[in-house]
Amino acid sequence: MFVDYKSISNDAKVWVYPSSRKFYPTEIEEIEEKIKTFVESWKVESENFKASYQFLYNRFIVLVAEDETAALTNVDIDASVTFILQLQETYKVELLDKMNVCFKQGEHVQYKELKDFKKLLKNRAVTAKTIIFDNLINNKEDLENFWEITIEDSWYNRFLK
Numbered sequence: 001m002f003v004d005y006k007s008i009s010n011d012a013k014v015w016v017y018p019s020s021r022k023f024y025p026t027e028i029e030e031i032e033e034k035i036k037t038f039v040e041s042w043k044v045e046s047e048n049f050k051a052s053y054q055f056l057y058n059r060f061i062v063l064v065a066e067d068e069t070a071a072l073t074n075v076d077i078d079a080s081v082t083f084i085l086q087l088q089e090t091y092k093v094e095l096l097d098k099m100n101v102c103f104k105q106g107e108h109v110q111y112k113e114l115k116d117f118k119k120l121l122k123n124r125a126v127t128a129k130t131i132i133f134d135n136l137i138n139n140k141e142d143l144e145n146f147w148e149i150t151i152e153d154s155w156y157n158r159f160l161k
Contacts, residue, residue: 001040001044001047001049001050001051002036002039002040002051002052003050003051003052004052005052005053005054005064007050007052008050008051008052008064008066008140009066009068009140010139010140010141010144011068011139011140011141012050012064012065012066012067012139012140013064013065013066013067013072013138013139014062014063014064014137014138014139014140014142014143015062015063015080016060016061016062016133016135016136016137016143016147017060017061017062017063017084017095017096017135018059018060018095018100018102018111018133018135019059019060019061019091019093019094019095019111020093020094020095020097020100020111021059021093021111022057022058022059022109023058023059023091023093025058027091028055028058031055031061031087031091032055034087035053035055035061035063036053038080038083039051039052039053039063042065042076042079042080043065043070043072043076043079046070047070048069048070049065049066049067049069049070050065050066051063051064051065051066052064054143057109059102059109059111060102060133060135061084061087061095062143063080064140064143081096084096098135098136099113099114100112100113100114101113101114101117101132101156102132102133102135103117103126103130103131103132103133103151104130104131104132104148105126105130109133117156117159118159121151121159121160126151127151128150128151128152128157128160129150129151129152130150130151131148131149131150132148132149132150132151132154132156133147133148134146134147134149134154134155135147136155
């Protein structure tokens with residue numbers, strides 16, 4: 001069942017899908033409607049299942065699901081991945097590549113391949129204080145507290161040396 005994001009517990013599971021490009025203003029309403037429709041129909045057979053989403057920076061699709069009272073199965077996870085693959089195809093973006101790096105440059109969110117990001121670090125185009133998005137977080141609490149962090153506080157800090 002779709003619920004307001006604020007009503008989801010902090011230990012709810014989270015999946016962050018970064019887009020390889022910012023979505024165009026003309027796409028956003030349609031994408032949000034598709035995401036909401038998916039979440040509303042996701043695991044509909046379970047009365048206790050609660051799920052929501054966030055669409056952040058016009059670039060990140062975040063699915064959030066409480067699975068304590070209605071455990072997510074492989075079929076449920078497959079359904080979400082299938083949905084994300086459909087969005088990739090429709091909007092000609094990459095959403096499933098977790099090895100690309102998203103970070104802030106001023107107010108803009110950048111998306112780079114890891115090898116290009118390492119070059120930016122080497123050339124000091126980004127610094128230890130640059131805000132990075134840790135898209136490997138696992139729950140809502142981490143999303144709210146540890147998703148946007150400095151490079152020096154992230155696992156990417158190993159590339160600073």
